[in-house]
Amino acid sequence: MTDTQPRTVAQQILAAHGVEDVSPGSFGLARVDLVMANDVSGSVALREFERIGAERVFDPDRIALFADHFAPAKDVRSAEMIGRLRKFARDQGISHYWEAGSTLNAGIEHTVLPEEGLIAPGDFIPGGDSHTCTYGAFGAFGTGVGSTDIASAMALGELWVRVPQSVAVSYTGTTGTYVTGKDLILAYLARAGVSGATYAALEFSGPVIERLTIDERMALCNMAVEAGAKTGIVAADQTTLDWLSDKVTDRPLEPVTADPDAEYADSVEISVDGMPPLIARPPSPANVTEIGSVSGVRVDQVYVGNCSNGTITDLQQLCSVIGGRQVAPGTRLIVVPASQRVMRQALKEGLIETILEAGGMVSAPTCGACFGGHMGILAAGEVALATTNRNFRGRMGHPDSSVFLGNAYVAGAAAVTGELVDPAEVLDR
Amino acid sequence: MSADAIEGRAVVLGHDVNTDNILPGPYLNLTDPEELGRHLLETYEGDAGKRIQPGDILVAGRNFGMGSSREQAQIAILARGVQAIVAASFARIFLRNAVNVGLPVIESPEASAAIADGDHVRIDFTAGRIERRDEHWRVAQRPAFLSEIIDAGGLVEWTRRRLRATGRT
Numbered sequence: 001m002t003d004t005q006p007r008t009v010a011q012q013i014l015a016a017h018g019v020e021d022v023s024p025g026s027f028g029l030a031r032v033d034l035v036m037a038n039d040v041s042g043s044v045a046l047r048e049f050e051r052i053g054a055e056r057v058f059d060p061d062r063i064a065l066f067a068d069h070f071a072p073a074k075d076v077r078s079a080e081m082i083g084r085l086r087k088f089a090r091d092q093g094i095s096h097y098w099e100a101g102s103t104l105n106a107g108i109e110h111t112v113l114p115e116e117g118l119i120a121p122g123d124f125i126p127g128g129d130s131h132t133c134t135y136g137a138f139g140a141f142g143t144g145v146g147s148t149d150i151a152s153a154m155a156l157g158e159l160w161v162r163v164p165q166s167v168a169v170s171y172t173g174t175t176g177t178y179v180t181g182k183d184l185i186l187a188y189l190a191r192a193g194v195s196g197a198t199y200a201a202l203e204f205s206g207p208v209i210e211r212l213t214i215d216e217r218m219a220l221c222n223m224a225v226e227a228g229a230k231t232g233i234v235a236a237d238q239t240t241l242d243w244l245s246d247k248v249t250d251r252p253l254e255p256v257t258a259d260p261d262a263e264y265a266d267s268v269e270i271s272v273d274g275m276p277p278l279i280a281r282p283p284s285p286a287n288v289t290e291i292g293s294v295s296g297v298r299v300d301q302v303y304v305g306n307c308s309n310g311t312i313t314d315l316q317q318l319c320s321v322i323g324g325r326q327v328a329p330g331t332r333l334i335v336v337p338a339s340q341r342v343m344r345q346a347l348k349e350g351l352i353e354t355i356l357e358a359g360g361m362v363s364a365p366t367c368g369a370c371f372g373g374h375m376g377i378l379a380a381g382e383v384a385l386a387t388t389n390r391n392f393r394g395r396m397g398h399p400d401s402s403v404f405l406g407n408a409y410v411a412g413a414a415a416v417t418g419e420l421v422d423p424a425e426v427l428d429r
Numbered sequence: 430m431s432a433d434a435i436e437g438r439a440v441v442l443g444h445d446v447n448t449d450n451i452l453p454g455p456y457l458n459l460t461d462p463e464e465l466g467r468h469l470l471e472t473y474e475g476d477a478g479k480r481i482q483p484g485d486i487l488v489a490g491r492n493f494g495m496g497s498s499r500e501q502a503q504i505a506i507l508a509r510g511v512q513a514i515v516a517a518s519f520a521r522i523f524l525r526n527a528v529n530v531g532l533p534v535i536e537s538p539e540a541s542a543a544i545a546d547g548d549h550v551r552i553d554f555t556a557g558r559i560e561r562r563d564e565h566w567r568v569a570q571r572p573a574f575l576s577e578i579i580d581a582g583g584l585v586e587w588t589r590r591r592l593r594a595t596g597r598t
Contacts (some may be wrong), residue, residue: 027574040457044500047460051585054592070458077458130498130522146500146526152588156597160574160584194445195492199521228495230521284445371497372454390496392449394472 006259008166009233010201013141013256017124018158024165024265033123035153038066038109038367039078041128042085044147049154058157060093064118066109067099069367074374100340100364107339107365110134110222110307114214115341117247121236122256126150126159131307131389133229136221137214138244139236139255141201144225164199164230165265166258170206173273178423180317181216182309182387182407184208185223185232186278187270190288198228200265203258208272209234214243215313222308223389226285276422280405283393291410294420301384302327302415303396304408305336305363306370309387312337312345314408319354321412321423326359328418333360334376336368360415369396378403385414434553435512435533437484439561440477441546442470444490448523451494451502465501466508483510486552488544490516494523503530513552515559517541528575529584535559540566 007015011022019028037045042065049057057063065085070078082099089097096118098106105112110131113119121139125132128150135142145159153159169188188202202224204217212220217234224232234240236255244253279294281287304310304318315337327333335355337343343365346352352362369376370388378384378397384404386396391403406414409423417426450473452465459465470478481487487506493516494502503526506514513533527534535552540559543566544550551560557568571579581587 027572041498041500043458043460044504048585052588052592054588054597074458077460081458081460128498130496144498144522146498146503146522146529148500148529148584149525152529152584155588156591160578162572194495195518195520198492198518225496225522228492228520371449371457373457377455390447390449392447392496393474394453395449399472 006261006263008201008258008262008264009203009235009256010141010164010166010231013122013124014161014163016122019161019163022163024163026163028161028163029158030124030161032062032126032153032157032159034062034064034118034125035150036064036109036113036125036127036129036132037150038068038129039071039082039085040069041147041150043081045128045150045154046084046088048148048151052151052155054155057092057094057154061095062157063094063154064096064113065089065094066112068108069371070373071099071366072101072364100366105340108307108310108367111310111338111342114138115247115339117249120244120248120251120253121240122254126153130225131222133224133231134218134222134307136224136231136233137217139233139240141231141233143231162199164201167197167200167202168264168267169202169204169270171208171270171272172206173208173271175208175272176275178277178409179272179275180407181212181219183275183278185220186280186288187275188268189223189227189280189286191268192227192286194226194284194286195228197224200229202229202232204232204234210237213313214239215311218311219308223285226389277407277410279410279420280391282391282402282404285390285405291420291422294404295422297404297420298383299331299385299414299419300382301332301334301376301378302411303334303369303376303384303386303388304411305338306367306388307338308389309408310336310338310342312342314387315342315346315351317408318412319351321409321426322358322360322416323354325416327415331415331418333358333415334363335360336363337365339365372396385411385420387411433555434551436549436551437486437512439488439544439546439548439550440481440485441544442477442487442489445492445495446473446489447496448494448499448502449496452499452505457499457501462504462508465505469505469509481509481511484512486512486550487514488541489514490541491518493519495520498522500526500530503527503532507532515540528578531579531583535568537566537568
């Protein structure tokens with residue numbers, strides 16, 4: 001591709017990071033702005049880093065490490081694993097290390113990095129977690145990779161990349177009262193399936209996206225990987241700049257936008273007119289249906305949290321349904337604010353009190369039960385409604401348990417009725 | 430890839446096998462490869478996980494390895510002695526990780542559709558083909574860049590060379 005050829009957002013970002021040929025399918029090396037790893041991906045990455053034989057990371061200020069999956073330590077093995085990550089951070093002089101209870105403003109990686117002002121439009125961030133695509137909400141190119149990639153990027157400050165084809169996904173129409181960013185990505189997954197966007201960079205746009213808050217853009221971009229995408233990006237606009245302005249203070253904020261005639265492998269238009277809240281039925285995030293078609297399914301556990309939907313917006317949405325109501329007999333409500341900042345804000349707004357008064361429980365920020373780790377594991381036969389991003393067989397516990405994915409309003413409605421139901425029905429009762 | 434050709438028994442899996450089912454989340458705090466290997470495909474429907482023997486070749490459908498980026502999936506597969514994976518297609522991160530750790534992965538929708546569980550399969554890397562009895566399927570040549578990593582023996586060695594070449598160690 002020559003310099004004169006128009007570029008998509010993903011191509012602009014890769015070109016700005018040293019990839020010489022940004023035509024889709026070509027290979028190159030991209031300079032990284034930040035490398036992220038957690039206790040799980042870090043566990044293997046540290047071992048591979050040692051095998052590489054590099055004594056120091058390429059730049060300790062460009063590495064971010066999180067104890068969030070098995071933290072607070074679930075058992076002895078987890079404690080030892082987190083201990084190795086903590087020691088690595090100390091030995092390498094990495095100051096961007098977060099562990100709830102020990103460092104300020106800790107929490108789930110994808111929530112904390114933007115809060116801490118470490119993500120800016122145009123950044124290229126590989127992370128040892130598939131949901132690293134969440135940073136697309138800020139007009140950045142975040143992409144999930146494995147541990148050996150992380151080890152290599154920590155040593156070199158570069159990542160090998162295959163340039164993705166771009167797919168334009170535009171949303172039009174007027175969103176219903178209880179329809180959120182979660183439903184927008186589920187609507188896309190309903191069309192694309194779990195592999196429809198394999199290796200693509202999704203670019204979300206349209207009037208619905210322009211009106212979407214940052215929290216909901218994060219929910220949208222977070223699940224791009226569920227369609228197989230390499231990343232999902234909302235080009236930075238005024239909403240992005242307003243949100244970042246008091247967080248990113250050490251460098252200029254410059255939105256990266258697509259050239260007018262940039263080439264897209266595919267264009268998808270989704271109208272949200274008349275669209276109700278959506279649900280992904282087990283065992284696939286692309287097994288999407290309208291809330292009405294699963295109405296009445298009994299729910300043993302409602303789980304609100306994780307890197308897609310554990311934000312203050314989600315807690316507000318949840319509480320708008322459960323406020324003044326009680327968790328239904330036989331149902332548990334577990335709420336996991338995604339970060340200590342979200343927790344503090346929720347305290348300030350009285351949301352934690354609302355949850356506790358309803359009979360729900362609030363946990364420390366952790367990836368916890370979302371991936372079947374701890375803090376709310378399901379028994380055989382149990383059914384959960386979760387605001388998380390995956391519902392594969394056994395994802396949150398026993399292989400014979402099942403997980404329905406939905407937004408935080410739906411979670412609220414399920415918590416107080418003990419079943420899947422349109423939130424509108426609860427609030428009108 | 431060290432060997433020019435390998436052969437082994439096919440263990441057939443379906444479409445969209447996810448990494449949660451390849452190596453379930455609760456075991457992600459294990460570090461010993463052998464221990465991880467014991468839980469291979471534990472929550473995947475059926476008994477494939479139990480049946481896998483050293484030397485086997487996994488043959489899967491579309492989008493093998495979708496979901497989580499956990500490299501513990503590759504570690505568990507290698508720990509059980511699996512020689513290679515043939516699939517109609519692979520999920521992006523799984524493919525990266527396999528290339529990076531030197532686990533041979535071959536895309537062939539035709540071979541994936543034709544090979545049955547228990548078939549004896551031969552993969553000739555030099556000739557670029559998958560063989561079963563009197564049939565064979567051509568494999569698309571892999572991009573030169575990936576060959577560079579694979580020929581180095583994986584990303585660890587490739588990175589070591591690059592560090593040396595750029596004068597950083």
